[in-house]
Amino acid sequence: MRHKKFNKRMKLAKSKHITQSNSNTRMVGDAPNIGRVVRVRGSIRSSSSLMTDGRRRKRKAGVSSRNRIARNDRRSMVRSSTFVFSVLTLLCVILALGVWLSSQRNAFDVPTTLSTEAGEERVRVISKFQSPSEQDAVATVKQALAVRTVGPIEDYFRLGASSREEVLGFLQGLEAENGEVREFKWLSSIDVNGLSVDGVQMNFAREGKRSVRIALLTPDLSGKWKVDFDGFARTSKSSWDKFLNRSVTSIQVRTYVAKDIYYNGPFSDEEQWLCYGIVSPDREESLFGYCKIGSVQAAALDAILAKQAKLPRVILEISHAEGADPRQVMISSVLGEDWILGNVPFEERFK
Numbered sequence: 001m002r003h004k005k006f007n008k009r010m011k012l013a014k015s016k017h018i019t020q021s022n023s024n025t026r027m028v029g030d031a032p033n034i035g036r037v038v039r040v041r042g043s044i045r046s047s048s049s050l051m052t053d054g055r056r057r058k059r060k061a062g063v064s065s066r067n068r069i070a071r072n073d074r075r076s077m078v079r080s081s082t083f084v085f086s087v088l089t090l091l092c093v094i095l096a097l098g099v100w101l102s103s104q105r106n107a108f109d110v111p112t113t114l115s116t117e118a119g120e121e122r123v124r125v126i127s128k129f130q131s132p133s134e135q136d137a138v139a140t141v142k143q144a145l146a147v148r149t150v151g152p153i154e155d156y157f158r159l160g161a162s163s164r165e166e167v168l169g170f171l172q173g174l175e176a177e178n179g180e181v182r183e184f185k186w187l188s189s190i191d192v193n194g195l196s197v198d199g200v201q202m203n204f205a206r207e208g209k210r211s212v213r214i215a216l217l218t219p220d221l222s223g224k225w226k227v228d229f230d231g232f233a234r235t236s237k238s239s240w241d242k243f244l245n246r247s248v249t250s251i252q253v254r255t256y257v258a259k260d261i262y263y264n265g266p267f268s269d270e271e272q273w274l275c276y277g278i279v280s281p282d283r284e285e286s287l288f289g290y291c292k293i294g295s296v297q298a299a300a301l302d303a304i305l306a307k308q309a310k311l312p313r314v315i316l317e318i319s320h321a322e323g324a325d326p327r328q329v330m331i332s333s334v335l336g337e338d339w340i341l342g343n344v345p346f347e348e349r350f351k
Contacts (some may be wrong), residue, residue, distance in 0.1 A: 129219040131198050134186040137225070141184065141200045141215045144227045147171055158218060160230040160341065161237075170233050178213070179206025190216075193342030198225070212281075214313070216340045230254075231339035240283055243318075250319035250332060254339045255280045256311040257301065262288045265324050274298050276331065278316070289318055289331040300334035300347040313338045315346075 132140065144156035148171070153164045187199030200215045216231040229235075237252035260277040267273045267290045278287040291297035304312050315336030318329040334347040 129196060129223040129225075131189055131196065132217065132225050134188075137186055137198050137200050137217060138184045140217060140225055141202070141227060144215070145171065145174070145181070155224075156226055157229045158220070158226045160228065160235075162229050162233070162235060167229050167233075170229075178204035178211045179209070180204065187214075190338065192338040193336055193340060193346055194344075195340065195342055197338070197340060214339065216338065218340065228340045230341070234280075234282055234339065240280070243320075244285065244326075246320060250317060252315065252317045252335065253280060254313065254315050257289070257305070257314045257316070258311055259305065260288060262328075265328060266321055267324065267328060274301075276301060278318070278329070279311075285327070287318070288325075288328050289316070290321075290328065291331040296347050296350050297331050297334050299350040301331070303350070304334075304337050304346075315339060315341060 140156065147153055147156060147168070150164045150168050153159075153167050157167055159167065181202050182205045183201075183203040185201040185203065187201055189197070190199045191197050195218050198217045200217065202213050202215065204211045204213065213232060213234075216228045217225045218228060219225050231254070234254045236254065238248045238250075240251070240253070242248045243251040256279045258277045258279075260275045262275055263270050263273065267275065267288075272293060273290045274293055276289045276291075278289045291301070301314070304314060314334065315338075316331055317333035317335060319332050321328060321330045333345060335341060335345045337346045
């Protein structure tokens with residue numbers, strides 16, 4: 001009896017052990033029980049790295065790098081080719097435009113007939129009298145400045161409206177007013193107003209102050225080259241003082257001219273008037289000159305300004321305007337391009 005009970009207890013214990021052992025046993029198809037797993041960086045791969053049959057796809061790093069380098073090389077070559085083609089195209093356009101503008105240059109002269117006539121007159125003068133060399137031009141100016149008696153004045157100067165006495169008086173006071181001549185600078189040919197003209201610039205210095213005068217040489221009927229006195233002395237009809245204090249209503253002056261934008265008083269309408277800055281080397285005051293848009297004076301000044309990059313020298317006739325600021329004046333006439341008068345006023349060719 002005891003033996004049966006013992007056997008029964010042994011069977012029960014054996015059955016319990018088998019049950020506990022079977023509870024830890026993994027069945028076929030179950031995932032392994034490896035406990036808590038710590039995730040390692042980089043251990044997760046994207047689904048794209050697996051092939052359809054479950055195997056991992058092997059990346060061919062060498063081939064990919066070569067393909068990427070080849071693509072970059074092709075892109076660089078395309079960009080370089082495009083840049084070179086664009087530059088060549090731009091150069092061709094600029095060259096074609098330059099050729100066209102050169103062929104059409106005469107088409108911009110206003111008016112064409114008058115410009116042609118002035119050109120023919122200039123050619124006849126130049127072909128008849130050869131321009132002096134640099135040495136001859138400077139020597140002529142030096143000899144003219146050395147004149148101290150009335151007798152030889154007409155041998156070196158084109159007098160214009162001035163008398164021999166006036167010329168002599170100016171020469172005698174030239175050094176006291178301007179100082180000594182420090183430099184003679186040859187300007188070569190500067191033909192203007194239908195005249196054959198050569199220029200010599202003189203740089204003066206006195207007590208640290210510098211001044212400049214221009215000797216404009218032109219030939220007389222016999223071909224002798226002379227200094228235009230009015231241009232050299234910058235003479236004016238009437239005087240600046242009388243004009244500025246309104247003792248006279250108009251004046252003929254040699255000035256520098258540039259475009260300006262001051263519109264006020266009777267000249268406030270920008271659609272009706274053009275404004276120019278007027279400066280004389282002999283005065284501290286600067287003026288504003290006005291002429292109507294489309295006028296002969298406007299056409300003459302525009303032609304002069306279009307030819308010269310720096311401040312051009314111009315002979316003007318200016319007058320006071322009623323109700324205007326003291327510095328505002330009317331430009332009545334454009335008499336000369338540069339500071340030498342021709343046979344006819346410069347503006348005549350634009351009428």
